[in-house]
Amino acid sequence: MSLKIKFLLPVVFAASLISAFFLLGNKDYLKLERSLKASFILFDENKPLPKLELTDFNNQSFSNNNLKGHWSIVFFGFTFCPDVCPTGLMDMVKLKKILQTKKLQNPEIIFITLDPNRDTPEVLKDYVTYFDKDFKALTGTKEHINQIIKPFGTFYEVVLNDGENQKTVSADDPIPSDIKTYTLNHTAWMYLISPDGEIFAGLPTPHNPSLMAEDIEKIFAFY
């Protein structure tokens, strides 16, 4: 072997590795996104999911590792909510049925409360398993939840109701102990989490389970 070839071999090898990375590793997210009807690609390798320190409805700790190895759909809400959240959960019931008929794997449905003050693990278990026995729910400290919702783009504010008047305060404000009832105004996007445990796509409201299932099928094929 001449010195020239000896020198070139590693160069060619390295070049082919780099091109393989760009061809295979750097998938065409734009093309995928253009084909989606009910969702947006949110995956950004520079924005990893923050460290989760949550508790599931069986009082077991839940971290980022619990999201790895399978697809999940995460959605934020509160059990006092009589309209938006149950509608979202019913949409998830419909989505699960459609994915089953398409013979696709079902993402794990995870409801994370924005109202840990009222949503104890017991209340959460009663609530989400009512819709489907496989649905999961998580809670945590208010401060932690207020932090982790940021990379999702989830927002909420608190509407205090003393029976006569309503007053809206920010998510970080304390809830007065003498308040009669309160509800939350919140974004109700759902987030598809990849088996790497990263936010992959966002599904905005209003949710259409049929279109969501079509998008999920494309995303699974792409991934």
Place this chain on the structure above:
Amino acid sequence: MKFSRFFVLFIFFISPISMIYANNYSIDIEDAWIRAMPSKAMSTAAFMKITNKFPNEVKLISVDIDGVQSVELHKTMSDGKVMRMVKQSHIPLPANSSLVLKPGSWHIMMIGLEKQFPEGSVHQVQLNFDNGFKQNIKIKVKKQQTQMMHHM
């Protein structure tokens, strides 16, 4: 005696309530349902199609449901992202038209459930309108709307 009997009849016919019945004006309720919620849930909501057959706008001003601490009229609104459930003083019903109370829109919010509203149970509900008209209906508790699917 005869005169007073005629007088009573006269009063009856000119009273607004008799006007309602004499003209067949009414407010009809169809496809009503209360959302079935888990046993520990503190709130739920009622949905229905309301048809105002009066020749003028009527407002739904309150709703009475036994076993509920407070019943409020709400509208869920979205600015494209945030869903806001806004308390309303009334639900406007334009003359000779229908309004559908449905998830993600107008609804009757039931706050503080003092009794269970299990799936399949039926509850007496009274709707009170600003013209004095009242409508009493029985509403069944369901997991989701079924009858109106074909309209969608």
